[in-house]
Amino acid sequence: MVEPWQDTTLPAHTRAADLLARMTTQEKTAQLSSVWIGADTDGADVAPGQHTYASRSAALDALLPYGLGQLTRPFGTVPVEPTGGAARLADVQRIIRAGNRFALPALAHEECLTGFTAWQATVFPTPLAWGATFDPELITEMAEAIGTSMRAVGIHQGLAPVLDVVRDARWGRTEEAIGEDPYLVATLGTAYVRGLEAAGIVATLKHFAGYSASRAARNHAPASLGPRELADVILPPFEMAIRDGGARSVMPAYNDIDGLPAHAHTALLTQLLREQWEFTGTVVSDYYGVSLLEEAHQIADGEGAAARLALAAGVDVELPAARCFSPADPLPEDLLDRAALRVLIQKCELGLLDPDWEPVTGDVPVDLDPPHMRELARRVAEESVVLLANDAGALPLSDGLRIAVVGPLADEQAAMLGCYTFPRHVGVHHPDLATGVEVLTLAEALRAEFPGAAFVDDPADADVALAVVGDRSGLFGRGSSGEGCDAEDLQLPYGQAEVLDETMACGTPTVLVVLSGRPYALGRWAARAAAVVQAFFPGQEGGPAVAGVLSGRVEPSGRLPISVPRSPGGQPAPYLAPPLARHGFPSTVDPTPLYPFGHGLSYTAFSWGQPHCDAPEFTTDGEASIRLTVRNTGDRPGTEVVQLYLHDPVGTVARPEVRLVGYARVPLDAGASAEVRATFPADLAAYTGADGRRVVEPGALELRVAASSAHVHHTVPLTLTGPVREVGHARRMRCEVRVK
Structure with missing residues (x-):
C-alpha cells in the first residue's frame, strides 16, 4: 500500500506533512542534521576548524x-x-x-x-x-x-x-x-x-x-x-x-x-x-x-x-x-x-520521497570537463577581461615582436583560479595530485598566441614588456585573496610594486596585466603604462582569453564591476556614496577611483545618438520608454555596454550621486548600428526614507545614459507626478533593456 507521503500525485506540502506526523522527535531532528564524511581525513582544513x-x-x-x-x-x-x-x-x-x-x-x-x-x-x-x-x-x-x-x-x-x-x-x-x-x-x-x-x-x-x-x-x-x-x-x-x-x-x-x-x-x-x-x-x-x-x-x-x-x-x-x-x-x-x-x-x-527513487549509480562514465563546458568557460573568460587603458595604442600587439614577460604571477596557475576552485581549495593540500583540468599560465598562453614572437627575459632588450601582477588565491591566510585573506590596504602584494618600478624604469613600453581577486591601487603606474588590462581570476580558460585580448583575437568587452583605486590607503568611496563622501574640502584624502565602476575600453569606437523619451513626465506608478542608436564607427567588430544610471537631485535622505538601474551589451560589426530601448519603471526610483518606508516620490529625476558611472553620454530629464507611493516586495526591480 502506498502511503500518502509516497503518493506522487499529491502536493509536496501534503506529502511532507503526512510523513512528519509519522516521525518521532529523534527522526525529525535527524532531518535537520548533516554529516561530513571525510572531514577528519588527514590534511589541512578546507573550512575553518x-x-x-x-x-x-x-x-x-x-x-x-x-x-x-x-x-x-x-x-x-x-x-x-x-x-x-x-x-x-x-x-x-x-x-x-x-x-x-x-x-x-x-x-x-x-x-x-x-x-x-x-x-x-x-x-x-x-x-x-x-x-x-x-x-x-x-x-x-x-x-x-x-x-x-x-x-x-x-x-x-x-x-x-x-x-x-x-x-x-x-x-x-x-x-x-x-x-x-x-x-x-x-x-x-x-x-x-x-x-x-x-x-x-x-x-x-x-x-x-x-x-x-x-x-x-x-x-x-x-x-x-x-x-x-x-x-x-x-x-x-x-x-x-x-x-x-x-x-x-x-x-x-x-x-x-x-x-x-x-x-x-x-x-x-x-x-x-x-x-x-x-x-x-x-x-x-x-x-x-x-x-x-x-x-x-x-x-x-x-x-x-x-x-x-x-x-x-x-x-x-x-x-x-x-x-x-x-x-x-x-x-x-x-x-x-x-x-x-x-x-x-x-x-x-527533489523526488527523494518517491518510492521509486534510486541514487545515481556511477555505472556510466562521468566527464565533468567536457568540450561544451570548456567552451562556456572560455566565453565567460573572454567577456570578462577589461581593457582599462590603452592611451599609447600599444594594444593589440602584433606577432613577431620581442616580448618580455615579467612578474611573479606570469607563469603561475594560481593567478587564474579563485579560492573556491578545486585546485586552490582542496588540491593545494595534495601536492602530488594532478590539477585535473588543463590550466595554461599566461606565459604559456602567450607563447601559443604569438608563435612568431621572441620571448626575452630582459625588458630592456624587448619591444614591449608585459608586467603580470596580482594575486595568488587561497584560504585562511594561504593566499593574498580569498576567504580569510583580508588586506590591510590595496597595495599590490608580494613586492610586485618594485617589479613594476624596475620594469618601467628601463624605458620599454610596458603593458600592465592584473590577474587578481580584488582591484589594486594602480595610480603609481597608470600614467607610465602603455596599456592596462584587468582580469579577475578568469578560470581554466583565462590564460588564452587574456592572451587573445592582448593580440586582438578577442575584442575586449568587459566592464569593471568594482572601482579600481588610485592609491592603496585611500580606498575609493563606493560609487554609490552620496556627494559628501566624494573628494573635496575639508579632507586631504581624495577617494576618487582611478578607473570607475562600469569602465572598460574597446579596440573600436562607438557613437551614441541622442536618446528619445516618449513621455518624460509620468506618475509615481508609471514608466518611461527611452530609445537611442549606438553605432560602431571603427573598422573592426566590438561590443559596447550601454549603462543607465539614475540621479535624484533632491531626496529626503542623503542619496547616491548615481546608481545603476539598467544595462545591455550591444555587439556590433564595423559600421553597424543597433537601437537600444529601455523601459524605466518609477519603482526603480524608490528608496528607504527617513521613516523606514520604501517610497517613490514625485519630483525631478535624471536618467544618465553612460559608458560608465563617470562617463555620461546623455542625460534624459524625467519628472514623476502624483502622490508619494510606498512600494514593497511586489515592486518592479528591473529596467527592461532590449537591443534591436
Whole structure:
C-alpha cells in the first residue's frame, strides 16, 4: 500500500506533512542534521576548524537509525574521481536508506561558486569576473551547465551564488562577490540562480546578510550597518534572486548586525525572509554558524542553547555536521516541526520521497570537463577581461615582436583560479595530485598566441614588456585573496610594486596585466603604462582569453564591476556614496577611483545618438520608454555596454550621486548600428526614507545614459507626478533593456 507521503500525485506540502506526523522527535531532528564524511581525513582544513569540529560532531552511524538530512561535500573534501565518486555516493545513500524506517535518502550538497568544486571539473571564472561580463544570459547558461554536471553524480544542492555587495575591496572574499553595485549583483546573481535551478539543483543564496560590510573589511567582523544601507544596498540582490530567480535555499552570514548575529536574527530570517518576501525554501547554516553563536558571538550558554536560538530565528538545517541540532538534546516541538516540514517539502520536490527513487549509480562514465563546458568557460573568460587603458595604442600587439614577460604571477596557475576552485581549495593540500583540468599560465598562453614572437627575459632588450601582477588565491591566510585573506590596504602584494618600478624604469613600453581577486591601487603606474588590462581570476580558460585580448583575437568587452583605486590607503568611496563622501574640502584624502565602476575600453569606437523619451513626465506608478542608436564607427567588430544610471537631485535622505538601474551589451560589426530601448519603471526610483518606508516620490529625476558611472553620454530629464507611493516586495526591480 502506498502511503500518502509516497503518493506522487499529491502536493509536496501534503506529502511532507503526512510523513512528519509519522516521525518521532529523534527522526525529525535527524532531518535537520548533516554529516561530513571525510572531514577528519588527514590534511589541512578546507573550512575553518574542520578537524576540530569533526571530532565533536555526530557520526553517520549514530544518526542512521533516525535518518539524515544532508551529506556534506562528498566530492569537495578530498580528491574523488568523478565516476567512482558517484558510485561511492550511491553506496552511502543506500546505507542511509537502509538504516531508517522510511528509507529516506539524504540531500547531498556541494560548493559551486566557480563551477562544481570537484576534481576534474571545469573551472569557471570567479564571480567578480561574471560581474565584468554584464551578461546575464551567459551566466544563466553557465550555471545550468554547472548544475547539470552536479546532478549527473548525485548532488542536489549548490552553495552558491554569493550575493554580498562589496563595500570595501580589502575584504578577502571580494573575489567571490559579483561587484559593488546591488543592481548588477542582483541581476547577474538571479541569472545564476535561474540556471542552477533549471538544472534541478537547489541554489543557496549567501551570505544573508551584511557579511561584505564588516568593519575594516575583516572576515567575520561585525557589520556597522544602518537600516537604509541594509535595505537599499545589501538586501535587494537576495530579494530579486528569491522572487525572480526561484532560489530555494538561503545561508545566513557569520557576522552580526548591530550586535545581533545573523544565525539568531529573527527579524531577518523570519519576519523579512519568510513573512515579507514569502520565501518557502530552507535556511541552512553557514559552516559551524550555529556553534559560533556559543563560541564566537557568546550569546548562547552551550550547544543546546545555540540550537534553540538558531531554530527560533529561522535556521532549518545545521551544516556541515550535526553538533548543536542533536537527537540527544530535544528541541522545542513546534520549532522542530516547522523546520522539519520545510526540509521534507524540499526533499519531496527533489523526488527523494518517491518510492521509486534510486541514487545515481556511477555505472556510466562521468566527464565533468567536457568540450561544451570548456567552451562556456572560455566565453565567460573572454567577456570578462577589461581593457582599462590603452592611451599609447600599444594594444593589440602584433606577432613577431620581442616580448618580455615579467612578474611573479606570469607563469603561475594560481593567478587564474579563485579560492573556491578545486585546485586552490582542496588540491593545494595534495601536492602530488594532478590539477585535473588543463590550466595554461599566461606565459604559456602567450607563447601559443604569438608563435612568431621572441620571448626575452630582459625588458630592456624587448619591444614591449608585459608586467603580470596580482594575486595568488587561497584560504585562511594561504593566499593574498580569498576567504580569510583580508588586506590591510590595496597595495599590490608580494613586492610586485618594485617589479613594476624596475620594469618601467628601463624605458620599454610596458603593458600592465592584473590577474587578481580584488582591484589594486594602480595610480603609481597608470600614467607610465602603455596599456592596462584587468582580469579577475578568469578560470581554466583565462590564460588564452587574456592572451587573445592582448593580440586582438578577442575584442575586449568587459566592464569593471568594482572601482579600481588610485592609491592603496585611500580606498575609493563606493560609487554609490552620496556627494559628501566624494573628494573635496575639508579632507586631504581624495577617494576618487582611478578607473570607475562600469569602465572598460574597446579596440573600436562607438557613437551614441541622442536618446528619445516618449513621455518624460509620468506618475509615481508609471514608466518611461527611452530609445537611442549606438553605432560602431571603427573598422573592426566590438561590443559596447550601454549603462543607465539614475540621479535624484533632491531626496529626503542623503542619496547616491548615481546608481545603476539598467544595462545591455550591444555587439556590433564595423559600421553597424543597433537601437537600444529601455523601459524605466518609477519603482526603480524608490528608496528607504527617513521613516523606514520604501517610497517613490514625485519630483525631478535624471536618467544618465553612460559608458560608465563617470562617463555620461546623455542625460534624459524625467519628472514623476502624483502622490508619494510606498512600494514593497511586489515592486518592479528591473529596467527592461532590449537591443534591436
